[in-house]
Amino acid sequence: YDCTATNSSNIIVKFADDTTVVGLITNGDETAYREEVSALTHWCQDNHLTLNVAKTKELIVDFRRCREVHTPITINGAAVERVSSFRFLGVHLAEDLTWSVHTNKTVKKAQQRLFFLRRLKRFGMSPRILRTFYHCAIESILTGCITTWYGNSTAYNCKALQRVVRCSERIIGGELPSLQDIYRKRCLRKAGRIIKDSSHPSHKLFRLLPSGRRFCSIRSRTSRLRDSFFHQAIRLLNTS
Template sequence: MLKTVEMIIDFRRTPPALPPLSIMDSTVAAVETFKLLGSIISRDLKWDTHTAKKAQQRLYFLRQLRKFNLPQELLKQFYSAVIESVLCTSITVWFGSVTKSDTRRLQRSVRTAERIIGVPLPTLRELYTSRVRKRAQKITLDPSHPCYPLFELLPSGRRYRATNTRIARHKNSFFPRAIYLMNS
């Protein structure tokens, strides 16, 4: 079984028909969705929120720990390690294009955990913002990073050059969002 698959991402109204891809006389299978590092990506770049189901399943363990009267600090650490880590898997990639209903569904897991633990927890938007800011700062400090040139300082040296775009898909993607956060 070959691990290589082909997924064509094309947003044109009438994409051209392409011949099948072959590698060493073996045709590569074309797929509609693909699982990459635990995240499911589809041809239209809609991100499957399978993480909501995983987070809901793990809330059971948080409830069980609460029944054993664990201190809030330990419950919060468990939440961060086991539930928040699932919710934040690739959040810098998918959060900008997730629908409001999917965001509400994911945020419901956070609110449920808040009720179980009894302390306020960061929202998904706050988690997304902090992760984007951290990743952007790492990129700006590493000149060998392939995306380093995208973070170009203006002549004043205090703000980064913003990318101009009218397409919502691009406006909500990582780089415009990261530059906006780095400038604010």
């Protein structure tokens, strides 16, 4: 409970034994960010915890035209490796905030599971069992955290994902839910939970218009933001 950010420009995200430091660097001033990493290192030492520097990665998101040279951060004298993408809670984040890396790895992993689906079909399993295996072992991979990344995925990536679904349909011999339909349902379900929970940090983003029938749209200047979850969810709520 005492492992918290010391500066308002930083956020510390903790899940089980994973800890992520997110820093907002303004005007090239990295002081607060580097002090946060140093404070976290000292906190771990004081609480008899060891940071695995070999598994620690640094990802920089910078859309400026003139990028400055970034000096790697160090932990206990060892430089932290800078990467272009890394896996965070099952989702592959890229420095350009696109989802090609995530979708490519997802498709590859799902295609590997198709082998077992074909084997079950060859062993004479019923369509009901094949469908159950698909939902548990393949669809769960394709739709993991889908509300986060699917809306911003390119048409090419979406088609690659849907090809896995169509291949599964041919093996099972029946129709399966499309990823687009699953995405819409989960967006609406997640938005509904946020609306009902007044303590949720994003609850204030869902504001009803004076008519009480539609939600107020959120302004956005980029397609990346316009296709993100909250904007998509509000559009779906207003059209459903």
